[in-house]
Amino acid sequence: MKVIEIKNLTKIYNGSSVQVTAVDNVDLVIEEGEFTAIVGPSGSGKTTLLNMIGGLDSPTSGEIVVGNTNLATLNSKQLVDFRLHNIGFVFQAYNLIPVLTAGENISFIMEMQGKPKKMITKRTIEILKEVGLADREKSRPNQLSGGQQQRVAVARALASKPKFIIADEPTANLDTKSTENLLDIMEELNRRENITFIFSTHDQRVVNKARRIIVLEDGKIVKDEQKNV
Amino acid sequence: MIWSLSWKNIWRNKKRSFIVISAVTLGVVAGVFTAGLMKGWVDQRVEAAIYTEVSHIKIRNQDYLLNEEIKYTIPDQEKVVAELKNNPDVVAFSNRLKLTAMAASSRGNTALMLVGIDLNDEKKVSNVFEKMVPNAGTFFETDMGNPVVISDRTAEALRIKSYELSAEVLDSLAQSDIPKSVISKLEPIAGKKFITEKLFKKGLNTVLSKSEINKYGGAIRSAATHYRLRSKIVFTFTGTDGEMRYQTLKVCGIYKTTNAMFDQMNAFVLKNDIAPVAGFTSGENHEIGVILKEDVNARHFRDEMKGKFSGLNVMSWQDLAPDASMSSEYMNIYYYIIMGFILFALAFGIINTMLMAILERTKELGMLMAIGMNKKRVFRMIMLETIFLTMVGAIVGMILGYFVILITSHTGLDFSSVGEGFEAMGWSAMVYPEIELQFFIGVTILVIVTGILSSIIPARKALSLKPIEAIRTE
Numbered sequence A: 001m002k003v004i005e006i007k008n009l010t011k012i013y014n015g016s017s018v019q020v021t022a023v024d025n026v027d028l029v030i031e032e033g034e035f036t037a038i039v040g041p042s043g044s045g046k047t048t049l050l051n052m053i054g055g056l057d058s059p060t061s062g063e064i065v066v067g068n069t070n071l072a073t074l075n076s077k078q079l080v081d082f083r084l085h086n087i088g089f090v091f092q093a094y095n096l097i098p099v100l101t102a103g104e105n106i107s108f109i110m111e112m113q114g115k116p117k118k119m120i121t122k123r124t125i126e127i128l129k130e131v132g133l134a135d136r137e138k139s140r141p142n143q144l145s146g147g148q149q150q151r152v153a154v155a156r157a158l159a160s161k162p163k164f165i166i167a168d169e170p171t172a173n174l175d176t177k178s179t180e181n182l183l184d185i186m187e188e189l190n191r192r193e194n195i196t197f198i199f200s201t202h203d204q205r206v207v208n209k210a211r212r213i214i215v216l217e218d219g220k221i222v223k224d225e226q227k228n229v
Numbered sequence B: 001m002i003w004s005l006s007w008k009n010i011w012r013n014k015k016r017s018f019i020v021i022s023a024v025t026l027g028v029v030a031g032v033f034t035a036g037l038m039k040g041w042v043d044q045r046v047e048a049a050i051y052t053e054v055s056h057i058k059i060r061n062q063d064y065l066l067n068e069e070i071k072y073t074i075p076d077q078e079k080v081v082a083e084l085k086n087n088p089d090v091v092a093f094s095n096r097l098k099l100t101a102m103a104a105s106s107r108g109n110t111a112l113m114l115v116g117i118d119l120n121d122e123k124k125v126s127n128v129f130e131k132m133v134p135n136a137g138t139f140f141e142t143d144m145g146n147p148v149v150i151s152d153r154t155a156e157a158l159r160i161k162s163y164e165l166s167a168e169v170l171d172s173l174a175q176s177d178i179p180k181s182v183i184s185k186l187e188p189i190a191g192k193k194f195i196t197e198k199l200f201k202k203g204l205n206t207v208l209s210k211s212e213i214n215k216y217g218g219a220i221r222s223a224a225t226h227y228r229l230r231s232k233i234v235f236t237f238t239g240t241d242g243e244m245r246y247q248t249l250k251v252c253g254i255y256k257t258t259n260a261m262f263d264q265m266n267a268f269v270l271k272n273d274i275a276p277v278a279g280f281t282s283g284e285n286h287e288i289g290v291i292l293k294e295d296v297n298a299r300h301f302r303d304e305m306k307g308k309f310s311g312l313n314v315m316s317w318q319d320l321a322p323d324a325s326m327s328s329e330y331m332n333i334y335y336y337i338i339m340g341f342i343l344f345a346l347a348f349g350i351i352n353t354m355l356m357a358i359l360e361r362t363k364e365l366g367m368l369m370a371i372g373m374n375k376k377r378v379f380r381m382i383m384l385e386t387i388f389l390t391m392v393g394a395i396v397g398m399i400l401g402y403f404v405i406l407i408t409s410h411t412g413l414d415f416s417s418v419g420e421g422f423e424a425m426g427w428s429a430m431v432y433p434e435i436e437l438q439f440f441i442g443v444t445i446l447v448i449v450t451g452i453l454s455s456i457i458p459a460r461k462a463l464s465l466k467p468i469e470a471i472r473t474e
């Protein structure tokens, strides 16, 4: 089943002197359950592409359809709600609210989604266990390591089973061990909960874990490779 | 969740929040205290105006107002008195004779108004009898013939007041909390008589240091004050026949109110001791002071009486003591203006702080908006933070303010050093602050409104953030 369908997607930034075509006429389909890496040199348009897929940035032309929804048809208010209910986000940093505990950070998004209280409590504990942080529910972000913080972020993105999760360089600030650990957990969750992951990275070890690798260069897809499992 | 998140957010930067909270606290303490002070001051003034000076209502002959001549007594007095007796709004009234007189002792003289009263009626209407200077006689509780009660001011004018540190006075001072060392320093001027306050002060200056005088001078002076009670005072006035009349009265007590002008003007005498001398034979009076029930509108009562009797001048306390009435009417307005200024200044502080807090959290707010926190929620979060910050300060401030007032309402605040002029106008220099629930409610509402208004600018600032720009990592 198609989760995301992108047609002729282009993003042009109009700088003061130069025009930058960050994403250049991209066609792309993401199927349910994919574990896809977007790679490419710095400035190749990875972040721009992911932001548009995530409904954070609007395309110059082309269209993005998530499930049955064409993102262009949503106004900004509807878009926020759409993100809340359909897309999980993991950023490179600043993922968590520092004054809330790991558990509260995860519950918070489900509360915004209006999930019932009982369900929230249950799911928070369950998902913390899945990312290996069952004992850190009451810890504040600043009491967790960088890797643990990213795991909480993944847990939060995943908590209410979104259609897909976007992670823009989730491991950029992590050491080797934490990077591997985070990727293992993401993959595990991808398999077990059948959640679609799209992440960008510079890191070859991360690339190696992906089952599909899309290579961008100057905003164009130059390679799209499926690995057999 | 947003509530608890907002609450937690205000404690992120403890130092900054603490500064804002203390500023709000101070503002509210200042506001509540100002309110209490003004209320206390005004209430004291109104109380003094009504129960000591002018009563709720004063009834006089309308000609008497133009020309205070002895012949202008109240017309149709029996009917007026009967009306007052039967009117359910009236608590008490007192008939008075008023004679413009010259008072002379063997040492000095002064012009004043000799007020002839019926003792029992007068005590129900005016509380001058409670304003007697301690150890300086009584309000007509005497067997002495022809007694008169004069004020401390009048005693000074008549030079029957003196200051002397007698052995007795020194003994009583030794019992007080004035240190022995200070009392022993008084030795050189002990037993000497000073006939004016000025001279006594001079005397004190020769033996005590400035700081000792500041601390204990007042207590020493009032202990040393001596009135020559039973002094004979000759009062000269015009009789009903237009001839000069004289009456010798003996000082039986000294009173002192907070209104120096009232004190200077009025000396009290029993009506029976003066009426026959003046030429009155059938119970005529110049003035009736009336006390009404608490909830009766004095102005309405005044208009009613005016309608019923012609030739009468009827005035309410608002007419007679316009300063007291004005200040009690405008007090709330003044108060809210002062409070408004305080809160206005605070609002700037709050807005500034919240803008800083938002600037610091740009990335976090961007992240929240990216993952799906809508504008309504962001707005509410920032608004709640601002309101919490304000409310914490307000609550602490109200508790503190309450205690400040609780304490000062017992001890009173002495403004005599800065406000000598006040007493001359009838405003007590000793103020006992009061507080009413309505002020607390008023302050709470004002603070909440300030919090809400101050939160709009920071909240809008937060909404103007663009998630992708906020979360971009450079």
Ligand SMILES: Nc1ncnc2c1ncn2[C@@H]1O[C@H](COP(=O)(O)OP(=O)(O)OP(=O)(O)O)[C@@H](O)[C@H]1O
Pocket: A013, A014, A015, A020, A021, A022, A040, A041, A042, A043, A044, A045, A046, A047, A048, A049
């Ligand atoms: N807001 C913007 N305004 C102007 N140009 C932009 C803006 N955002 C990105 N660009 C340009 O678009 C191009 C693609 O940027 P993008 O951030 O998508 O690259 P990237 O692949 O994510 O790079 P990196 O690996 O360094 O994160 C770059 O040339 C960048 O300079």
Ligand SMILES: [Mg+2]
Pocket: A046, A047, A048, A168
């Ligand atoms: Mg990037």
